[in-house]
Amino acid sequence: MRKLYVLLLSLALSSLSSRATSATDDGALTLDSCRQLALQHNKALQMSQLGIDKAREIHAAARTNYLPKISGVAAYVHTGDELSILTTDQKSALTNLGSQLGAGFSPEFMQRVQQLVAAHPDLAPLVQRAQQTGAALQQGLNGVGRDLAQRFETDTRNVAVGAVLFTQPLYMGGKIRAYDRITGYAEQLAGEKLRADRQEVILSVDKAYWQVVSLTHKTRLATAYRDMLQHLDGDVQKMVKEGVATRANALSVSVELNKAEMTLMRAEDGLSLSRMLLAQLCGLPIDTTLHLVDERLSDLPTSTAGVQADAETAMGARPELRQLGLAQSIYAEKVKVERAAFLPTLALTGGYGMTYPSMFNGFEKKLKGTWSVGLLLKVPIWEWGEGKHKVAAAKADAAVAGLQLQEAREKITLQVNQTALAVNQAVKKLALTEKSQSRAEENLRMARVGFKEGVVTTSDLLAAQTAWLAAQSDKIDAQIDIRIARAVYNKALGQ
Structure with missing residues (x-):
């Protein structure tokens, strides 16, 4: 049973799909299909979408400020001379430490030693050993001094440092x-801008679509009027030949026929330009020949229901108001940003650093390091009142944003009432034009009958035909005006 249900569902979906395909096989576009094409290809909408992506990335970047920042740093320096802890004289003194100690014995002391050896020859070996020991001691002290002087050499002609540092904000005011929050509001603002742009594109497409439909019907009307005058011109020419009409009657009909041909030419040119505009809005090449479903209708079905101004719906749905509300929130947060710039900040810092030469155990030609942590x-x-003035300026911007929001609410309320009135007026206009x-049709019928019977002049028949043309054109305008007025009203409501 379950398999049978799935099979029936698949068949139903296939049937619906084939119907949808057959409905568009002829290439005729509906209003909704034109809207979808415009929404897919409109460059302004694509830029707005990129604006959303940009705002999202900026918001994500702003949230990383809560996390610690880790960075690495390294440097190498080669100098011509090394740093020296000891002076040149101190180095020389250490190198000749033993010699200087031996030179400390005075000549008088050495003379007395020689006198002592001369008086006591048995002490000569002892003195000789003492002299040998002193010489060895001098050499040893000289070596110790040289080694000590070398140990004080820093070898700082080649210096390298490296460190890995981290900083964690604890309090930034x-x-x-x-x-x-600002970047979050900016992301929402970009979304509302896209929604506003979509509504604007849809309204532009609606106007262009119904303009094409209007000019198509007017072109047909102009063609019918031209054909009507051509038929009348032929009849009048026959009547002139039969002597029942004057040459002036024929000329008046000919003049009206020329006017009708000019009107038809202007209508066709306007229709071509309107099709180009619609194609451009839909993202198609402007030389694309568009065929619209509503062009085929001999009479446009139009709703004659009036509307009531619904300002409350507009207050909650208009993207412009949401944008201004978000802008007000952004300016309120900017006040906090300006205030935070003049508040104390606290951050946890730390890292691991290495140096060459190392100085943890004297100067060593080794790369060594250690860790550190601090606040x-x-x-x-x-700051001479700088923070106070900047905060006051930011508060002024926030107040301006609030006033702009209030003003926009008032203007949108007025706009909703105006567009609702325009819809109702268009409905009344349609009733009058019908x-x-x-x-006009009855007047034209009677004029034709009277003209055939010879009781109506050519001028009266032309006037009746002109009145019929004006009435038909007014009806087309009224039908299109209702469509466009409803589209404008829906946009005013934010729909």
Whole structure:
């Protein structure tokens, strides 16, 4: 049973799909299909979508400010001379430490030693050993001095440092949170801009679509009027030959025929330009020949129901109001950002650093390092009132944004009432044009009958035909006006 249900469902979907395909096989476009084409290919909408992507990335970047930042740094320096802890004299003194000690014995002391050896020859070996020991001691002290002097050499002609550092904000005066909210509001603002642009594109497509439909019907009307005058011109020419009409009657008909041909030419040119505009809005080449479904209708079905101004719906749906509301929130957060710039900030810092030469155990030709951790506190002390003035300026911007929102609400309320009135006026105009059309048709019928019977002049028949043309044109305008007025009203409601 389940398999049978799935099979029937598949057949039903296939049937619906084939019907949808057959409905568009002739290439005729509906209003909805034109809208979809425009929404897919419109460059302004594509730019707005990229604006949303950009705002999303900026918001994501702002949220990273809550996290610690880790960075690495390294440097190498080669100098011509190394740093020296000891002076040149101190190095020389250490190198000749033993010699200087031996030179400390005075000549008088050496003379007395020689006198002592001369008086006591048995002490000569002892003195000789003492002299040998002193010489060895001098050499040893000289070596110790040289080694000590070498150990004081820094070898800083080649210096390298490297470190990995991290910084974790602990308190930034509320700046990070405020910036996070600002970028979040900016992302929502970009979304509302896209929605507003979509509504604007849809309205532009609606106007262009119904303009094409209007000019198509007017072209047909102009063609019918031209054909009517051509038929009348032929009849009048026959009547002139038969002597029942004058040459002036024929000329008046000929003049009206020329006017009708000019009107038809202007209508065709306007229709071509309107098709180009619609093709451009739909993202198609402007030389594309568009065929619309509503062009085929001999009479446009039009709703004659009036509307009531619904300002409350507009207040909650208009993207412009949402944008201004978000802008007001952004300016309120900017006040916090300006205030945070003059509040204390606290951050946790740390890292691991290495140096060459190493100085942890004297100067060693080794690369060694150690870790560190600490707190960084910054407290503004005196800024000459700069923070106060900047906060006041930011508050002024926020107040301006609030006033702009109030003004926009008032203007949108007025716009909703105006567009609703335009719809109702278009409905009334259609009712009047329908009455005028029926009367013009009856007047033309009676004029034709009277003209055939010879009781109506050519001028009266031309006047009746002109009145019929005006009535038909007014009806087409009224039908199109209702469509466009409803589209404008829906946009005013934010739909």
